[in-house]
Amino acid sequence: METAGLTYVFPDGNGIKNITFQVKRGEIYALYGGHHAGKSVLLQAIIGAIRPQSGTFKLFGNIDDQQERRRIGFVPQKPVTISSLSPANMLRYFSSAFGTTESHIQDILHLNLKEKTAVRRLPLSTQRLVNLAVALLGNPDFIIWDDPFSGMDKGECEHLISVLAYLHEMNHTTLLISGQDYSQLSRLASKYGVMADGKLICELTAGELNECCQRCIKIRTPQLERAITILSQQFPDFEVLSHDTIRVFNYNEQSGEINALLVCSGIEVSEIWLAGMEPTDYLLKMTGGAKNDPDYAK
């Protein structure tokens, strides 16, 4: 899926502004952001519940997205329930609306389709699973799920994660999920899109995010080449960031020793500090203080 300049701004100024991103086949893409970041609006624009004011998007490489929508499954943030329909009847209602046969995914979801109680009277986690079962009708290649973990306890989250991981591994389903809980998203996501104020601030792979957050010792020195020679003998795990900055990994407890070594070797150390942070804090910093300095953690 590919969007280009997708925009939908509400009269109060909220919404999404010029969103361009791509979800590749087989990826698990997580849209991360706080409340009113625009995650849900973006997903609703993709599935067609709102018409974007500008911008285009392609599904499965096809500009005629209507044609390809059959290959999508969407699970909304607030579970959909239809009057007093039971889970089985709700599946029947949607399979009739979609013109698809009912899938047999309920075994994986542990759904009891003999349940006569109306879906709206069932626990939130079951309502979500029923909605997922609806989304899985017709065996879609691409699942879009808006904030799957909100309001769920740890056990329920584990179950959802295992289901999504199963779908990804066994069915090779591409997933686009949104949320604001990094600890849950990180269990699945292979790529993150960080959103704030209706804009996509940046995109990071899981590896890039870890790299950005990796704790290290940063050293600023005008004598970079000499510092490299000395460090490579005792602290070889380092990386040159710029003409005067190096970061050293895996020796966070030995910052004093590194400083003493450099100073004793006659190298001027302008600055030395412990950098990096937890990914959660890093993402929070980005979404909360994106306008100030998204590069703060580095």
Next chain:
Amino acid sequence: MIQTMQSELFRIRKSRLFFGCLVLAAFFVFALALTFYHNSVNGMLSAISLVPFTEFLFSDYSLVFPLTLFFCLYFTEDFHTGSYSMVLSKGANRAQVFFGKLLAAWISVFFFLLVCFGVAYLSILMMGTARHDIEYSLPAMGTFLLIQCLCFFGYTAVLNLISYLLRHRIIVTIVAFFVLGVLYLYLTKISAALDMDYSLYKYWIVGLSHSLRINTIAEDFMPILITLAVYLFLPTVVSFSLFQKLDLRSLERR
């Protein structure tokens, strides 16, 4: 569109509210039949005529109230629950969803009216056949009932339009009943007091107009036809164009 219609019919078939409203309307209609029979007996009439009885069936809100309640909740439920997003995500376009839903509503209105007419005529026949002669004119009654059915279809389209305009179920329900009340006063009390005569308006709301009489259908055929056409097509076209642009996300509590 057929798929949406089928699924909506399934949904209506499984709706307790629909059957609750149907039972309520059937009860009202039975009460109407009882009243008509009582009036006929008090009037010392030797025969019970089904022609005035057919007109009498639409003399108050008996059929309109339960239908209004059901459709206000039915048309707004998708906004309330956000189910449009799930349907649209699977490739159905808005036209299919709109017309599928409206057609299902019209079919259910037809079923609703059939049941109510059945209860009404069965009741009056069971009460009357034992001691009275029954007079009837099938073509006249059939034409009148057909016109009333079309009026109900138009009324359903108006409720659909109100639902798409306001979207919140409580607001829609209040507005629909308020409009009914105002129209009742306008078409009966106020128009009588002011001696108003608007030929195109007086037929337009189901079950309210005392001007729509079986014996005057032939002479008023053109205004009735124009009114019905406007009543059916105008709200349908307006609500369809509105639906095309509507934000179909689930309504959030703010």
